Amino acid sequence: MKLGKRAGAMLGIATAVLLTTTACSGGLLGGDTEGGDETGTIKIGMIVPTSGSSAPTGTSMSKGAQLAVDEINEAGGVLDGRMLELVVGDGACDAQQAVASANKLVSSGVVISVGGYCSGATLPTLPIFDKAGVPMIIPAANSQDLVNEGLKSVFLINGTGLQQSTAALDFIKKQGYATVALVDDNTSYSVDITTETEKQITEDGAAEVVLNTSVNAGESDYSSVVRDITSSAADVIYWTGYYQEGGLIIDQLKKAGYEGDIIVADGSADSTLAEIAGAAAEGVFATMTPTPNTIAGAESWIEDFEAAFGEEPKPYSTQSYDAVRLAAAAFEDAGSTDTDEVIAALEAIDGFDAFSGPLSFTPEHTLASGGFVILVMKDGDFVLHDDLQ
Amino acid sequence: MAQIIWDGLFVGSFYALIALGYSMVYGIIKLLNFAHGDLYMVGAFIGYFLLTSAGGAATSLGLFALIVVMMLSMLITGTIGVVVERLAYRPLRGAPRLAVLITAVGASFALEYGVAAIASPNPRGFPIRLDGEIIMVLGARVTLPQITLMLIAAVLMFALDRYIRKTSTGRAMRSISLDMKGSLLMGVNVNAVISRTFFIGSALAGAAGVMAGAYYGKIDFLMGFIIGLKAFTAAVIGGIGNIRGAMLGGLVLGLVEAFGSDLVGGQWRDAFAFAVLILFLTLRPTGILGERVTERV
Numbered sequence: 001m002k003l004g005k006r007a008g009a010m011l012g013i014a015t016a017v018l019l020t021t022t023a024c025s026g027g028l029l030g031g032d033t034e035g036g037d038e039t040g041t042i043k044i045g046m047i048v049p050t051s052g053s054s055a056p057t058g059t060s061m062s063k064g065a066q067l068a069v070d071e072i073n074e075a076g077g078v079l080d081g082r083m084l085e086l087v088v089g090d091g092a093c094d095a096q097q098a099v100a101s102a103n104k105l106v107s108s109g110v111v112i113s114v115g116g117y118c119s120g121a122t123l124p125t126l127p128i129f130d131k132a133g134v135p136m137i138i139p140a141a142n143s144q145d146l147v148n149e150g151l152k153s154v155f156l157i158n159g160t161g162l163q164q165s166t167a168a169l170d171f172i173k174k175q176g177y178a179t180v181a182l183v184d185d186n187t188s189y190s191v192d193i194t195t196e197t198e199k200q201i202t203e204d205g206a207a208e209v210v211l212n213t214s215v216n217a218g219e220s221d222y223s224s225v226v227r228d229i230t231s232s233a234a235d236v237i238y239w240t241g242y243y244q245e246g247g248l249i250i251d252q253l254k255k256a257g258y259e260g261d262i263i264v265a266d267g268s269a270d271s272t273l274a275e276i277a278g279a280a281a282e283g284v285f286a287t288m289t290p291t292p293n294t295i296a297g298a299e300s301w302i303e304d305f306e307a308a309f310g311e312e313p314k315p316y317s318t319q320s321y322d323a324v325r326l327a328a329a330a331f332e333d334a335g336s337t338d339t340d341e342v343i344a345a346l347e348a349i350d351g352f353d354a355f356s357g358p359l360s361f362t363p364e365h366t367l368a369s370g371g372f373v374i375l376v377m378k379d380g381d382f383v384l385h386d387d388l389q
Numbered sequence: 390m391a392q393i394i395w396d397g398l399f400v401g402s403f404y405a406l407i408a409l410g411y412s413m414v415y416g417i418i419k420l421l422n423f424a425h426g427d428l429y430m431v432g433a434f435i436g437y438f439l440l441t442s443a444g445g446a447a448t449s450l451g452l453f454a455l456i457v458v459m460m461l462s463m464l465i466t467g468t469i470g471v472v473v474e475r476l477a478y479r480p481l482r483g484a485p486r487l488a489v490l491i492t493a494v495g496a497s498f499a500l501e502y503g504v505a506a507i508a509s510p511n512p513r514g515f516p517i518r519l520d521g522e523i524i525m526v527l528g529a530r531v532t533l534p535q536i537t538l539m540l541i542a543a544v545l546m547f548a549l550d551r552y553i554r555k556t557s558t559g560r561a562m563r564s565i566s567l568d569m570k571g572s573l574l575m576g577v578n579v580n581a582v583i584s585r586t587f588f589i590g591s592a593l594a595g596a597a598g599v600m601a602g603a604y605y606g607k608i609d610f611l612m613g614f615i616i617g618l619k620a621f622t623a624a625v626i627g628g629i630g631n632i633r634g635a636m637l638g639g640l641v642l643g644l645v646e647a648f649g650s651d652l653v654g655g656q657w658r659d660a661f662a663f664a665v666l667i668l669f670l671t672l673r674p675t676g677i678l679g680e681r682v683t684e685r686v
Contacts, residue, residue, distance in 0.1 A: 053510050186656060214656035218615050220605040221403075223396035224650035224658060244512050244607065251606055256530060257523065275514035276607040 041083045042337055044069065044327060045110030045134065046320070047091040047101050047125060048117050054093045057316060058117055061139065062088045063309050064317030065114055068324035070308070078331045084324070091125075093118040098125050106132040111337040112330075114323035117316065119143030119189070126151055133339040135346065137326055139319035142289075144192060147364050153339070155346055155361060157326065157354070158319055159289050159371020161189065164265060165196040167287045167372035168238055170388055171263065173206045181211035181234035183225060183249070185241030193240040193265055210234050215245060222249045226256045240265040247276025254280035263287065266372075274380040286375040286382055291315040294375055294384040295355050318355040326352060326359070357389065391529035393647045399535050401643020402542040406597040407620035408627065408635040409549065410470075410590025416566040416630035417586050418482075420489050424473055424496035425594060426617015427504075430610060432466040432595025433515075433602040434504055440516040452537065455517050459541075459599040463592035470591025471584050473500075479580065497617075505610040512609035515602040538600050545593060546636050552589075553632055562586055566630065615659070622666040628679025637677060 046065055048058035069084045077083045087110055089101030098121035105113065106128060113129050116122035116138035126149055129136050135153040138146065142158040159167070172180060182198055184190035191214070198209050211232040215225050226249065229237055237253070237260065239246050246268035253262070254277075262284045264273070269286035277284075292298050292305075292313040301321075305313045329352060334341035347365075351358040360368045376385035407429055414422045439458045477496045481489045521533030553559035561582045564572045573579050601616075602608045619642065627638025642662060649661035669676065 213654055216615075216656065216659050218611060219659075220601055220607070220612065220616070221396075221400045222655075223400065224647065224655040227392060227396070227651065228655060244609065247514075248605055248607055255520075255523075255532060272512065272514075276512065278514070278518050278520075278606060 039082065041085045042078065042331065043085050043087050043108065043110040044324060045087050045089065045102075045105035045108075045113045045129075046115035047089045047098055047105065047113070047122070048115050048320075049093045049121070050088065050090045052092045052094070054117060057140075057314050058091070060311075060314035060317045061115075061117060061320040062086070064305070064313060064320035065139075065324045067305060067308055068321045068328075072325070072328050078328045079336070084328065086324070089115070091115065091118065091121045093121050095121050095124045098122065099128065101125075102128040106134060110134060112137065112327045112342065114139060114320065114327055116141040116146075119146060122146065123149070126154055129153065135330075135339060135342050137323040137346070139323040140316040143189060147366055152365075153343055155365045157323055157356070157359065157367060158316070159356075160366050161192045162196055163367065163371040164193055164287050165200050167374070167388055168193075168197050168263060168265075169200045169204060171285065171287070171374050171386065172201070172236065172238075173204070174386070175236070175261070177207055177235040177261070179210045179232070179234045179236075180207050181229050181232050181237040182209060182213070183211075183229070183237060183239050183241075184214050185217045185245055186214045187217065187241065190240040190242075190265070190267065194238070197238060197240075215241070215249070217241065217245050219245075220248060222252050223256075225249065226252045226258070229253060230256055230258050234260055236261045236263060238263045238265070239268060241267055243268040243270045243273040243276065247273045247281065250277040250284060251280045261285065269375060269382055271381050274377060281377050281380070284377040285385060286377070287372050288375050288382070289315075289371060290318065290356050290373055292318050294373065294382065296384070296387075298355060301355075322354040322356075322359070326354070391527040393651050394644065395526070395529040395531060395535075397644035397647030398640060399539060399643070400646065401623075401640035402539050403597050403601060403616070403639070404620050404623040404642050405546065405636045405639025406542050406593050407616060408623035408639045409546065409632065410594050411621055412624040412627070412629055412632060412635035413562070413586050413590045415624070416632075417562060418478070418565075418569075418583060419486065420478060421493060421621070422478075422590075423490070423493040423617065424477075424500055425590065426613035426615075426620060427497050427500035428466055428470055428473075428591045428613070429594040429598040429601070429616060430608070430613030431469055431500060431504060432462050432591075432598030433608040433612065434508055434598075434610075435465050435595065436462040436599035436602055437513060437515060437608055438508075451517065452519070455519070455599070455603055456541075459596050462599045463595045466595025466598070467588040467592035470587040470594075473591075474584060474587040479583075501610050501614070508610065510610060512607050515606050515608060517603050518606055519603050534604055538604055541596070541600065545596060549589065549593070550632060558582060558585060619662060622662060624676075625666060626669050626676055628676025631676065631678045634676055634678035641677070 046062055048061045049055055050058050066086050069086045073083050087108055089105050091098035091101055102125035113134050113136040117140045119141040122141040123145055130151050130153050137155045140158050142160045144161050182194040184194040198212055201207050201209050213228055215222055246264050250262055264286045266288045269288040274281040292302050330342050330345040331337055333345035350360045362368050374386040375382040410425050414420055436458050439461055473496050477492050481492055519534035524531050561577045565579055565582055623638035623642040624635045626641055627634030645665050646658050646662050650658040
């Protein structure tokens with residue numbers, strides 16, 4: 001026992017020493033390549049999950065970014081012929097892993113970050129990049145918390161929960177629904193959307209919220225919420241949770257004879273929803289950020305992507321592609337890779353040609369417009385219904 | 390009102406089927422088999438793979454194919470239950486109660502993440518969907534699949550009740566639950582009877598898994614977790630160790646949940662169900678039908 005303790009303590013000291021030395025050398029290395037470097041390749045960092053259950057999306061995002069890097073390099077690079085180089089770090093949708101990757105990217109000398117998929121893993125990396133003077137263009141993560149940090153160096157090019165609520169309200173008004181039922185799954189992201197949507201609907205006054213309730217995720221039987229919805233006589237229900245529960249609720253609603261419309265938020269805008277809900281999913285609407293197969297005019301881009309990587313692009317690969325192009329445009333506008341000048345250039349961007357429409361930023365560094373579109377379920381897949389423009 | 394009662398009874402019959410396995414195992418070897426809910430999940434996945442490998446032929450046969458697959462799944466899930474007992478619980482037969490309890494938690498995780506590793510963690514849609522006519526009974530919407538599934542559950546529970554009360558194995562089970570050493574001295578093959586208990590309990594959970602997959606349409610590797618806890622609650626409400634108590638407890642829990650969520654809102658359903666568990670453990674630890682004072686872990 002005693003021996004074990006001592007061995008443990010020694011191991012602890014050894015680890016601590018090791019950690020400090022690596023941290024030091026990392027810092028020195030970072031100092032070498034950062035800032036003053038006016039020539040040579042420009043390193044672009046990207047943290048996306050390349051392991052774990054979100055790996056397919058994360059890998060596709062990094063390919064979208066790589067496509068943009070290759071195109072820009074082929075066209076002669078930026079800032080008088082400097083080449084871009086994409087450095088991908090694994091965030092694994094895990095806060096600790098993402099922080100480790102962020103430190104690694106910073107010490108490898110990246111000058112801008114174009115990653116961020118899971119909001120929970122992206123949030124703790126913000127201060128690391130910010131302190132190191134690395135501006136961030138976040139392609140997918142869209143929690144309001146990222147905005148609430150209030151960092152000057154953070155730009156979100158995916159629509160946020162707040163914008164999703166606005167899109168839902170626009171669509172509710174367009175369709176002329178009078179009564180709305182809001183259902184979430186008690187997770188913070190989902191509750192944020194229902195709370196914000198209820199606020200906006202009430203302020204707007206065109207429709208009335210007759211039910212705002214939650215379900216517990218991870219169950220199979222949702223008969224109680226189904227009873228609540230059918231007895232509330234809502235014209236439409238807006239479900240803001242994920243497709244697993246969403247599919248079950250839609251199926252059980254239809255079995256219980258519900259005849260109103262159903263809108264789901266981006267967490268449920270996945271074709272798996274139709275697999276779970278079966279025929280009941282037909283005609284379900286979704287508020288969703290544009291995906292490659294729902295963007296008008298993206299066909300040639302999808303062909304390029306398939307030619308380069310031999311697979312179909314997944315959601316957020318377009319946003320990742322745009323993030324790199326946006327970064328390159330900001331370098332050109334700023335005339336350098338200097339942190340403050342790049343941030344100023346990004347803030348001044350107006351009408352940048354992105355997949356989600358002409359892109360410019362609000363003072364909070366979120367998209368000024370065009371974040372969300374309305375999809376509809378047709379033959380087991382979501383297709384574009386209304387771009388809300 | 391009628392709708393609430395019907396919804397409650399329907400969910401309750403699932404709880405009852407799973408609670409039976411909990412209760413039987415606890416009654417005989419005083420083990421809370423936390424892996425039991427995961428056997429329900431395993432049963433659903435076995436049903437899924439049997440149906441998908443049978444292909445279009447199975448899906449066109451509908452209910453008949455489902456019952457055949459359910460029987461096969463019961464056999465396989467039952468066998469898995471026996472294997473779990475053989476590997477994880479029998480070596481610890483003489484060990485302190487707590488050690489076995491932790492082993493059960495370990496077995497639960499092993500099953501969950503084993504299935505996640507083999508079948509991927511993504512949820513899957515079940516190949517057969519039970520859709521049917523809606524019949525109005527006293528103002529409640531009742532569907533044919535619901536009636537069929539409840540009938541199947543009732544038949545299984547009735548058969549089990551007869552088995553335990555009328556057969557020699559049933560008698561052996563009851564004698565072991567009273568006094569394991571005594572039964573051993575009287576010539577009962579204790580290990581064989583315990584294996585059989587695990588087989589029956591797991592097979593019932595497997596049947597519930599296939600039924601849930603076919604009715605709700607979605608299966609995933611964590612689907613057994615919450616329903617396992619609910620079934621445990623049902624077993625405690627009915628009087629853990631008591632077979633008829635488990636059936637009654639399942640139905641009571643289903644009704645309590647249905648009325649509770651109607652009263653205070655759906656998001657409180659689980660809070661309500663587990664508050665009832667605490668209430669029963671404090672006020673009546675022996676449950677509704679519990680005759681003897683059960684030792685709690």
